[in-house]
Amino acid sequence: MEDLRLRGFNTSSTTSTPPLHTLRHARRTTLNRVFMAVYTCAILAHLYHHAHKLIESTTLASFFITLSLFISDIILAIIWVMQQCFRVAIVYRSEFPENLEKVMKKSDFPALDVFICTADPYKEPPIRLVSTALSVMAYDYPTEKISVYVSDDGGSQLTLFACMEAAKFASHWLPFCRKTNIIDRSPEAYFASKHSWSSDAEKIKIMYERMKVRVENVLELGKVSEEYITDESERRALSKWTDEFTHQDHSTIIKVLLESSKNKDITDHLMPNLIYLSREKSKTSSHHFKAGALNVLLRVSAAMTNAPIILTMDCDTYSNDPQTPLRALCYLSNPQLQSKLGYVQFPQMFHGINKNDTYGSEYKRAFQTNPMGMDGLLGPNYMGTGCYFNRRVFFGGPSTFISPEITEISPYNIVANKPIQSQQILDLAHKVAGCSYENNTKWGFELSEPWFFLYVFLFLGAYGSDLLEFIVEGGTVQRWWNDQRMWTIRVLSSYLFAFLEYFLKCLGISTYGFSLTNKVVDDEQSKRYDQGVFDFGVPSPMFVPITVAAIINLVSFFMGLMQVLKGSNSEELFLQMSMAGFVVVNCMPIYEAVVLRRDKGRMPVKITTISTCLVLTLYVLASQVLFI
16 A cells, blocks of 8 residues: 555645645646636537537437437536546645654554455455455554454355464564565565565465465365364364354354464564454345445444554455555644544555556556545545544544444443453454344446537547546556546446446345455466456356447448448548447457457357347337337
C-alpha cells in the first residue's frame, strides 16, 4: 500500500513542528477546468442539434433512430459530467513518518486492530492469507499494540489450520524482518522477488516452504489429519468441525492463536494478537455477505481489544510498506483533523499484470487518478481494502453518537486489564458474533456539415483528455487502450448484471447474492494471460450481451461498407461507420474467441449460439419497425 489518499479535509498541517504531512495541487487543474467549460458548451450544442433533428423527423423510422441516438448521447453526457468531479481539484499528499517520534512517544502510539476477511479456502488460497497476516504483523509499529483478526466467513478448518501455521512461523519471521529491515514483509512477495541472499534468509525460506507444503497438503486432503496436529489446544479447536457443522449453519468459533501479553518470538520480543473468527451462521439468517462479517469483526474486536484505529484488508492483498501505519498516523494523530477525519485510504496496487494490462486490471482510474481528484474535494471512497478507520466513525460523530446495545463495545470504552482469553471476554465476543445479534438493532453526416466537427471534438476531446490523465499518472498508451476497452466490456457484462441484481433486490426478488472471484488459475490460463490473450472459457451469461454487441456492430460496419461500394452517399454513412468501426476494433478479442481460436479460453459454443439467435431476433423486430 503506497501513494496515500486521505478521507477528510484537504488541510495540510501548518502548525505542527515538525510537519507530519503536506499537500499540493496538481498543475493541470486550471487546464482541466478550462477544458470542462469548453466541452460542456459543445455537449449542449450537440444536444440542441439532436433535439432539432428530432422535431424535423418526417418518418417513424427516422424518429426512432434519432430518439435512440438522443437518449444515448444524454446518457453519455451524464457519465462525462459525473467524471469531471475527479479533475476539478486534483491534489498530491506527502507524509513524514520520521517526524512522528519527534512529536509523540512510541508508547503513546494508538493500538491498531487489523481485519482480514476470507470466505473460501479453495477460491482464496490460505497461503495467501498467511502472507497477508504476516505482512501486517511485521509492521514497524509496537507489536504489542497490533491485533490481527482473521474473519473466515466460509467456516473452514483449513483456514484455521493455515492461521495456526502462520502463528508458528511468525515467531521466526518477525525477528528476521526486524534484523534485515526488509520492505516486502509478505513472505510470498519477498521470496518471489530479487533480494540479497544470506544464510538467515535461506533458513527462513526453507521454513516457509515447509509451512506452505503443509497448508497445501491439508487443502488437497480437504481436512486436517492427525499428523498435522501438534498439541491438545489445536485438537480442541479443530474438533468443533463435526458432521453437523456446515458452511451455512454453525455456531461461532473464536480462537486466540497469539496473545501479545504472553506469546514471544524467538528473540524474546512480544508478538501481536492473532485471533481467528468464524461468525455464527444459521439457515434462517440472511446475513451471508462481507458487510455482515465486518460488522461482526467490529463488535468482536471492540469486546477484546477495542483499538481506536482499524485497518481493513482482503485476504489476497498484503502491505508492501512496513511504515504504512505510521504514514496513516501522520494524519490520524493530527489534532486539527481528528474530529473531522473518517479514514485514510491507501490505493490497491496490483501485481502479476502483463505488460499491456490486457484486461484493464490495474484499475488506474478507480485506485489512483480518481481518488486524487476526490481527495481535493471531500476525500476518496472506501475501496474495501487498505483503509485505516477511526473506530468512532462507525458510531457517528460526538453529537450523533449511536450507543451500541452493549456498552462494552462502545468506541469510547476502555478494555479492562483482562487477558483476551479470559472467560468473560470470550463470552462477550461470542455473544456479539451471533447471527441474531443485529435483529432489531441499528446495525446492519449525419463530413461537409459543420455539425460533424462537433462530433469529432466530443469524441476526441473525451478520449484525449482521458488518455492524457492516464499517461500523466504513469500509464502507457497500450494500457490505456486495454483499460478503455475493458470499460466497454464491463458496461455490457458485470455492470449490467449488477444493475439487474440491484433492481430485483429493490423489488424484493431473491438473487444469487455475494459470489467469490476464483483466484486459482491453471498453467494454461496463466500462459494465455502472459501472452495478452483474453480468456472466455467459462460459459457465463455475462458474455452474451458483449457478444451480441460485437456481432451487431460487425454486421453494421460491413453493411455500411457495402452501401458505400454500391455508390451510396459516403458522407451520410461516415459517422455511423466510424462509430461501428471503433466498436469493432475494440471487440477484436471477442471475434477471435468466437471464430479463430480452439484453445480452452475460446468463447463457449453455447454463448455464441445464444448470441447469434438474439441478433437474428433483434434484426427481425427492427425490420418490422422500419417497415411500419
